[in-house]
Amino acid sequence: MNSREVKDLILSMGADLCGIASVDRFANAPEGFRPTDIYPECKSVIVFAKKLPESIFYTNSAIPYSFVDDMALHEVLRLSFDITVKLEQSQITALPVPSEPYDYWDTETMTGKGLLSLKQAGYLAGLGVIGRNKLLCHPVLGNLIKLGAILSNTEFEADPIINGHLCSDNCRLCMNNCPSGAITETGVIQKRCRSYSEGSTKKGTPITICHLCRKICPNRAGWKKSQST
Numbered sequence: 457m458n459s460r461e462v463k464d465l466i467l468s469m470g471a472d473l474c475g476i477a478s479v480d481r482f483a484n485a486p487e488g489f490r491p492t493d494i495y496p497e498c499k500s501v502i503v504f505a506k507k508l509p510e511s512i513f514y515t516n517s518a519i520p521y522s523f524v525d526d527m528a529l530h531e532v533l534r535l536s537f538d539i540t541v542k543l544e545q546s547q548i549t550a551l552p553v554p555s556e557p558y559d560y561w562d563t564e565t566m567t568g569k570g571l572l573s574l575k576q577a578g579y580l581a582g583l584g585v586i587g588r589n590k591l592l593c594h595p596v597l598g599n600l601i602k603l604g605a606i607l608s609n610t611e612f613e614a615d616p617i618i619n620g621h622l623c624s625d626n627c628r629l630c631m632n633n634c635p636s637g638a639i640t641e642t643g644v645i646q647k648r649c650r651s652y653s654e655g656s657t658k659k660g661t662p663i664t665i666c667h668l669c670r671k672i673c674p675n676r677a678g679w680k681k682s683q684s685t
């Protein structure tokens with residue numbers, strides 16, 4: 457199976473985006489969080505995404521956003537499992553890399569890291585660029601995407617990285633409007649963001665109560681709508 461056939465298979469199984477990064481692109485990733493730290497034989501990182509419905513931007517209720525975010529995570533995890541089985545049936549070794557649970561957690565700073573930064577993997581697989589809000593934004597599908605990844609020991613042709621900046625020189629909308637002041641020029645202070653955005657209903661059900669940095673971005677729905685995915 458070649459690179460195009462793998463991506464077509466993954467798209468036919470329900471992913472909305474798929475790209476491939478060669479493992480050498482992760483050379484600058486933090487030690488312990490490189491694909492080869494998880495799977496020493498890894499040659500390619502296959503990254504895919506599900507699109508979340510944009511209608512969640514049209515309500516002030518946090519519940520629809522929490523619902524679609526949970527559903528998208530569930531869908532991506534299910535896809536990771538199914539794609540892995542399917543590729544193995546074609547004699548391609550594939551290892552799913554779920555975004556959760558975190559492999560690293562610092563209680564003091566409330567900083568969590570998965571096995572691999574899927575956002576960085578998405579960038580390296582040509583699925584978009586990362587803005588000042590630290591979200592991956594695809595040129596056509598925007599920033600409402602949920603990422604999944606699979607490591608393979610097959611050397612697939614890598615997709616080109618999208619060069620360029622998402623943010624104009626003057627835009628600071630996400631930074632200036634973040635209610636917890638979590639977004640800085642150098643990154644997102646996770647403790648501030650989590651303390652504000654991880655809430656619950658009156659009954660105690662966990663929900664995400666803030667996604668303003670997604671909503672307020674002028675590129676939230678992509679910046680090349682006429683281009684095919």
Ligand code: SF4
Nearest residue numbers: 634638649666668669
């Ligand atoms: S989710 Fe809300 S609190 Fe967290 S960084 Fe975005 S705007 Fe700030």
Ligand code: SF4
Nearest residue numbers: 587588623627630673
């Ligand atoms: S709101 Fe502006 S600064 Fe923030 S990510 Fe979007 S374009 Fe960049």
